[in-house]
Amino acid sequence: MLNILKPFSTWIIIAAIAAALPLIFESSFALTLLSKMGVLIIFTVAYNMLLGQGGMLSFGHAIYFGLAGYASIHILNGIGEETLPYFPTVLFPLIGAIVGLFFGSIVGYVSTRRAGTAFAMISLGFCEMVTAMTLIFVIFFNGEDGIQTDRMVGPEPFGVSFGPQIEVYYLILFWVLLTVALMYIITKTPFGRMSNAVRDNPERAAFIGYSVRRVRWQAFALSSMFAGAAGSLHAINYEHIGFESVSVVQSGAVLFMAFIGGAGHFLGPIIGAIGLTYLDSTLADITEAWLLYLGLTFSGIVMFAPGGLAGLIVMHGPIARTNKNLLFSLIKPYLLAIGSVITGLLGLIGIIEMLYFRSLISKGEGEIIIFWTEFNANGILSWLIFIGLILLGIFLSKRTFPVAKESWDNAISVVKTEISNE
Amino acid sequence: MDVILFTVFNGLLYGMLLFMLSSGLTLIFGMMGVLNFAHASFFMLGAYFAYQISKYIGFVPALFIAPLIVAVCGAMVEKYALRRVHKFGHVAELLFTFGLFYIIEELVQMVWGKVPVGYHVPEFLDFTLFSMSGMGYQAYAMFTLLVSIAIFFALFSVLTKTRAGLIIQAALTHPEIVSSLGHNVPRVFMAVFGLGCALAGLAGVLAGNTLGTEPSMALSLGPIVFVVIVVGGLGSLKGALVASILIGVLQTTAISLDLSINSLIETLGFAVDLESLWHILIDLTISQVAPILPYLLLVVMLIVRPRGLFGNRDV
Numbered sequence: 001m002l003n004i005l006k007p008f009s010t011w012i013i014i015a016a017i018a019a020a021l022p023l024i025f026e027s028s029f030a031l032t033l034l035s036k037m038g039v040l041i042i043f044t045v046a047y048n049m050l051l052g053q054g055g056m057l058s059f060g061h062a063i064y065f066g067l068a069g070y071a072s073i074h075i076l077n078g079i080g081e082e083t084l085p086y087f088p089t090v091l092f093p094l095i096g097a098i099v100g101l102f103f104g105s106i107v108g109y110v111s112t113r114r115a116g117t118a119f120a121m122i123s124l125g126f127c128e129m130v131t132a133m134t135l136i137f138v139i140f141f142n143g144e145d146g147i148q149t150d151r152m153v154g155p156e157p158f159g160v161s162f163g164p165q166i167e168v169y170y171l172i173l174f175w176v177l178l179t180v181a182l183m184y185i186i187t188k189t190p191f192g193r194m195s196n197a198v199r200d201n202p203e204r205a206a207f208i209g210y211s212v213r214r215v216r217w218q219a220f221a222l223s224s225m226f227a228g229a230a231g232s233l234h235a236i237n238y239e240h241i242g243f244e245s246v247s248v249v250q251s252g253a254v255l256f257m258a259f260i261g262g263a264g265h266f267l268g269p270i271i272g273a274i275g276l277t278y279l280d281s282t283l284a285d286i287t288e289a290w291l292l293y294l295g296l297t298f299s300g301i302v303m304f305a306p307g308g309l310a311g312l313i314v315m316h317g318p319i320a321r322t323n324k325n326l327l328f329s330l331i332k333p334y335l336l337a338i339g340s341v342i343t344g345l346l347g348l349i350g351i352i353e354m355l356y357f358r359s360l361i362s363k364g365e366g367e368i369i370i371f372w373t374e375f376n377a378n379g380i381l382s383w384l385i386f387i388g389l390i391l392l393g394i395f396l397s398k399r400t401f402p403v404a405k406e407s408w409d410n411a412i413s414v415v416k417t418e419i420s421n422e
Numbered sequence: 423m424d425v426i427l428f429t430v431f432n433g434l435l436y437g438m439l440l441f442m443l444s445s446g447l448t449l450i451f452g453m454m455g456v457l458n459f460a461h462a463s464f465f466m467l468g469a470y471f472a473y474q475i476s477k478y479i480g481f482v483p484a485l486f487i488a489p490l491i492v493a494v495c496g497a498m499v500e501k502y503a504l505r506r507v508h509k510f511g512h513v514a515e516l517l518f519t520f521g522l523f524y525i526i527e528e529l530v531q532m533v534w535g536k537v538p539v540g541y542h543v544p545e546f547l548d549f550t551l552f553s554m555s556g557m558g559y560q561a562y563a564m565f566t567l568l569v570s571i572a573i574f575f576a577l578f579s580v581l582t583k584t585r586a587g588l589i590i591q592a593a594l595t596h597p598e599i600v601s602s603l604g605h606n607v608p609r610v611f612m613a614v615f616g617l618g619c620a621l622a623g624l625a626g627v628l629a630g631n632t633l634g635t636e637p638s639m640a641l642s643l644g645p646i647v648f649v650v651i652v653v654g655g656l657g658s659l660k661g662a663l664v665a666s667i668l669i670g671v672l673q674t675t676a677i678s679l680d681l682s683i684n685s686l687i688e689t690l691g692f693a694v695d696l697e698s699l700w701h702i703l704i705d706l707t708i709s710q711v712a713p714i715l716p717y718l719l720l721v722v723m724l725i726v727r728p729r730g731l732f733g734n735r736d737v
Contacts, residue, residue, distance in 0.1 A: 057513050059520075110724050117457040117512050118656065121648045122724065128645040129717035136710055248645070252520070259517065289532070295524030302518045303503060306510050355532050 015177050022166055029281075031165045037277045038172035039233045042179050044257045044269040046226030051255070052263035053187060054219040055199030056112070057120045059251050060127030064104050064224040066246030067130070068096030068231030070141065073241050076149045089151060089162050092236060093175050093229035100228020101221055108220030112213055115202070127248045134243035146242030149235070162236070172233050179226055184266060186222065195219045256294060260301050262308025271309055288356045293349075318415050326411045330404075337397070337404040344393020346371070350386035428557040429675050435563055437670025438570035442625035443643070444650040444662040445577060446618030452657025453593060454611050455512045456504060459519040461622055462644035463526035468492045468623030469630025469639065470534055473541035481544035489623040496619025500612045523640065531637045538636035566628045573624070574663065581659070590614060649716045653723050655733020664731055669716050676712035 021034055043065055050056045072092050078084030087095070111122045134141035141147075152163045160167055186192050197205045198215045206212050235241050244250060253276075261272020276294075284290045305312055320327050350370050357368045358378075368375050375382040447461045468488050475484035499522065507518045542548075543562045550558040581587040593600045593610050601607045633639065650669055654661025682705050723730060 055513075057516065110721065113728060117451075117455070117516050118652070120513070120516055121457065121652055122720070124645050125649055125652070125717050125720045129714050129721070132713040132717070136706070136714065248641075252524075255517075255520070289528065291524055292528035292532070295521045295528060299503070299518055299521030299525065302510075302514055302521060303506055306514055352532070359532055359535055 011177070011181065015173075018173055018176075019170070022169055028165060031169055033278065033281050035165065035169045035172050035237050036281070037274050038169070038176045039230050039237055040254070040257065040273040040277050041176055041270050042233065043227055043230035044254055044261070044273040045180055045183050045266075046223050046230060047254045048258045048263055048266075048269040049183060049186070049195075049219055049223040049226070051258055052265075052268070053192065053199065054115075054195045054216060054223075056115050056216060056220065057117075057255075058123040059120055059248055059255070060107075060123035060125075060130075061223070061227055061254060062246050062248070062250035063107070063127055063130045064100035064227040065231035065234065065250065065254075066241065066243075067103055068099040068228035069235035069241040069245055070147070071099045072096055072232040072235040073147050073149045074140075076151060076153060076235070077147070079153045080150055086153075086155065088157070089153070089236065090171060090174075093179075093232045096228040096230070096232025096235075097225045098228070100231065101225040104221045104224020104228075105217075108217045108224065112216035112220055115199070115216065123251075124248065127246070127251055131243060131247045134246060141243060144243060146240055149239050151236050151239050168237055172237065175229065175233060179229055180270070183226060187266060191215075191218065256298055260298060260308055262310025262312075262314075264307050265310035265314055268308050268310030275309075287353065289352050292352065318419075319411050322415045322418050326414060330407050330411055333400070333404040333407040336400040340393055340396030340400045342393075343396060344390050347386040347389025347391075347393060350375070350389065351383070354382065354386070424554055424557055425678070427554065428559075429678055430671060431559065431563075433671030433674040434667060435567050435670070436674055437667035438567060438574070439625055439629050440647065440650055440670055441663050441666035442570055442573060442621050442628075443647045444654070444666055445574075445659055446621035447647055448651045448654065448657055448659060448662045450615055450618045451651065453590065453614055456515045456615075457512070457519070458615075458618070459516060459644070460499075460522040460526060460640075461519075461618070462640040462647060463523050464492050464496055464619040464622040465626040465629075465643060466530060466635075466637070466640040467495065467526065468626025469541060469635040470530060470539070470626075471623070472627040472630055473534075473539050473635055476541070476544070485624075485627055488627045489620040492623025492626070493616040493620035497612050497616035499619075500615040504615070505608065523644075527637055527640060534637075536637060538634050541631045541635040543631045562632070566632075569624075569628060573621070577621075578659070646716055649720045651730075652720060653730055655730030658730070658732040661730055661732030669719065672715055672719070673712055676715050677709050679708040682707045 022031055025031070025034070047058070047061050050058050050061065072095055075084060075087065075092075075095060076089075079086055107126055111119060111126070135143055151168075152161050162168055162171065194205065194210060194215050195218075198210070198212050202212045205215070231245070234245065257272035257276045258269045259272070260276065261270065262268025280290070283293075287293070301308060307314070316327060316330075319330070353370050354368060354375070375385075443461065443465055447458060450461075451457050471488035471491050472481075472484040475487055503518060503522075504515055507514050543560075547560075547562040547565055549561050551561040551564050552559055579587075581591060589600060589605055589610060593605070593607055597607050600610075630639075633643075646669065650665045651662055653669070654663070654665030685707075
């Protein structure tokens with residue numbers, strides 16, 4: 001019995017931890033945040049079926065997320081007004097999945113002829129079109145206000161009404177585990193492998209007899225289907241859907257999550273969804289410049305670590321497997337390098353915060369709290385401190401980064417010789 | 423008739439503005455394969471720089487200085503960031519410019535605030551040049567049109583008649599050969615990127631005061647420019663011109679048309695009585711659906727002629 005469960009042990013442990021989380025974080029803020037994370041994990045992993053697995057960069061994947069959300073809200077309202085027959089709330093993501101699959105198949109058919117930049121441009125066009133439609137077809141989308149609903153409709157099987165947030169959390173958790181497991185299995189099927197092949201070398205894939213466009217289209221439709229399931233859960237979670245959920249802003253957010261987390265690895269989008277959702281909910285209240293930091297982080301990742309955070313972690317896999325001590329020897333140079341970067345970043349953040357403060361919040365008053373310390377945004381001293389921090393950070397980075405890189409090269413060459421000796 | 427003439431004039435004005443934006447984008451794309459998501463952000467920067475400069479030394483210097491500064495910004499972005507990303511491929515370049523789009527929008531908010539700034543039409547051009555049966559043609563609009571047409575001819579003659587233009591065209595198709603002939607191809611790329619950004623900046627200087635200079639202006643125009651270069655054919659300058667004017671005229675005409683399917687049926691002498699939901703659909707006027715028309719054109723183009731009007735490869 002235990003042997004059968006063994007391959008699934010990681011999944012079971014993660015599921016158990018996720019199920020126990022509401023017992024540890026009891027506040028309603030934490031529960032709302034966890035629910036939001038769950039929805040976005042599904043959406044981001046679905047998005048990565050396109051970006052990471054299929055090599056298609058889309059600026060319009062929120063279409064399927066949002067339209068599924070609108071459909072779910074209308075059906076919930078219909079059940080509430082008893083114009084539609086009862087449908088169990090637990091199975092609502094299936095409705096979203098069907099809606100996503102339907103629209104994904106249509107849009108995918110006309111836009112998957114080519115991948116790359118042309119595909120990206122077309123996806124943006126579709127996204128803008130649907131966003132404009134939400135403001136035109138008011139009867140269905142209700143314009144800028146969006147639509148409200150009440151998720152407590154129909155009978156309550158086993159006393160579960162989905163009124164309290166905790167019940168919604170477990171509903172979302174169930175669907176996260178199910179859909180993420182499904183999407184993981186898809187990456188292991190021949191279709192998933194073919195999708196990778198089409199991403200890496202469309203010409204060769206075509207030469208061995210596959211229709212490149214067909215494979216892309218299937219990946220697009222499947223990805224839209226899972227995005228639709230996420231959209232349904234989003235609607236149930238918030239009991240509201242607005243035009244921004246189909247817009248390019250939502251599409252950009254999911255791109256940020258998938259890419260910063262790491263598009264090349266299955267776990268990357270999950271890391272990105274959890275991390276960015278957490279930062280978004282906490283930092284957006286503290287700083288005005290949250291989007292600027294996000295943009296800078298994203299561009300920095302594109303320039304210096306295109307594998308994302310997951311890519312950086314996976315990079316150390318071979319070292320950890322051959323010699324654990326080698327990995328520990330890397331810690332010190334890494335910490336030094338990270339420390340010097342943080343020094344520079346502290347200075348940069350200070351400058352940005354003071355600039356924002358001066359232009360947006362207050363023209364006269366100068367007191368501003370940065371890093372729990374009071375600074376005077378009009379005084380020359382605070383500017384000098386932060387500029388000094390930036391310069392110090394650059395100076396330290398120039399010394400510590402070559403050392404870190406050297407240790408890394410060293411470690412990887414040791415690994416290479418050990419592997420070739422075996 | 424006069425209304426039609428006036429609408430066509432406005433469409434042409436908007437179309438030439440779109441052309442100034444899309445010509446730079448399509449030139450950069452055709453030559454380097456870089457799709458610059460932040461192109462409209464440079465348009466926005468042009469408008470903001472022009473506002474700031476014209477506040478101190480007037481509109482005419484701003485007309486020359488602002489595009490230059492934008493060009494320098496663009497060249498810096500190419501040299502210090504895009505060149506580094508280049509080795510990861512075109513999608514990575516697009517992703518980088520997507521991040522840049524957010525950065526520029528936030529920086530603009532940081533410096534100039536979130537509300538529109540008061541960038542106005544210069545006083546010496548703010549009068550009615552002539553009127554035709556009740557329709558006044560503003561001098562500034564005429565000026566904008568003339569400048570954009572001049573830019574169009576200048577661009578074409580530089581690209582086809584001068585030595586620099588020949589090098590650019592050659593680097594477009596055969597970068598290795600141009601490089602082995604001794605030309606510095608990275609520098610040519612940087613110059614073209616700067617030139618494209620300067621064109622976008624100039625469009626910003628000319629249009630910022632009539633369209634409104636605000637942080638959201640990049641997002642509202644950016645996607646349309648993408649539609650223009652796909653419809654015109656990727657990398658084709660001629661296509662960009664035709665598609666720009668087509669979309670410009672299409673949008674301005676559609677906004678002024680109050681026709682709906684229902685009114686059409688009624689003119690034909692029929693009366694329809696439909697359920698409420700369908701009634702709303704046939705009551706929609708063309709002016710209401712005007713915002714989605716460019717994107718509908720994109721979809722139709724993709725199905726009917728995927729290479730665009732003048733392109734030589736399918737998208």
